[in-house]
Amino acid sequence: MKNTLIVPQKLPRHVAIIMDGNGRWAKAHRLGRIAGHRAGVKSIRMVVKTAREVGVKFLTLFAFSTENKKRPKREVEALFALLKQFLIKERKELIKNNVRLKVIGDIEWFPESVQKEIKKTVDATERGSAGVHIAGVHGLTLILALNYGGRQDIVQACQRITKDIQRLEITPSEIDEKAFASYLYTKDLPDPDLLIRTSNEYRISNFLLWQLSYAEIWITPVLWPDFSKSVFLEALISYQNRKRRFGMVKNA
Ligand code: FPP
Secondary structure: OOHHHOOHHHOOOEEEEEOOOHHHHHHHOOOOHHHHHHHHHHHHHHHHHHHHHHOOOEEEEEEEEHHHHHOOHHHHHHHHHHHHHHHHHHHHHHHHOOEEEEEEOOHHHOOHHHHHHHHHHHHHHHHOOOOOOOOOOOOEEEEEEEEEOHHHHHHHHHHHHHHHHHOOOOOHHHOOHHHHHOOOOOOOOOOOOEEEEOOOOOOOOOOOOOOOOOOEEEEOOOOHHHOOHHHHHHHHHHHHOOOOOOOOOOOO
């Protein structure tokens, strides 16, 4: 699949990915589940690099769901370790390439040392490669969904809206879709245009429930550790050929 098939004007601005199949990949290779996650980090590096190269502006990766907390302690700790390693190892590279890191989800639950590396990378990449904050300098915003759940996002938004109503900062009649969205973790981010899910699962799995309303969905049987540049480009090209109507009639 050649890069030349990418039409910049038709690219999705925001791509969201449910990275699935690390466990199945590990099993197929007679390895432990943690080795599967480790192999998955390589695909993360590839999608970030490719998204930046082709000109995708926002990339959201479902790295740790609220449900993932229920996995065996050893696996959860390994995911923390991989995340921490990723943040430390990739920080310089992200800054150099003007990639801004953002996090959605409740990271208070994560170990202090992981939270520290997250905040450090978020702050450092916000300033960009020039070391100073200049609005609009970032080529790509990488959003990691960490301890994220779509329902939990909507619930925390409702809690904060209720508080603001009590404090008389907003009235119920002022809450329209735009106002509601500004209370979600994704405030200031455009809704995803394309949702990719690997390993042949046909579910949203409590990902960006509100934000995915009109996203185009692309599913592949490829397991996340095998997700290659050519498969990613195939998804982008498939998106370019979709007709998005947002519930309306064409040429109305
Ligand atoms: C699903 O595979 C994937 C995850 C639980 C999260 C993805 C995490 C990584 C790629 C590694 C760490 C993240 C970062 C940001 C460095 P699965 O275990 O559900 O696969 P299965 O359905 O085949 O068991």
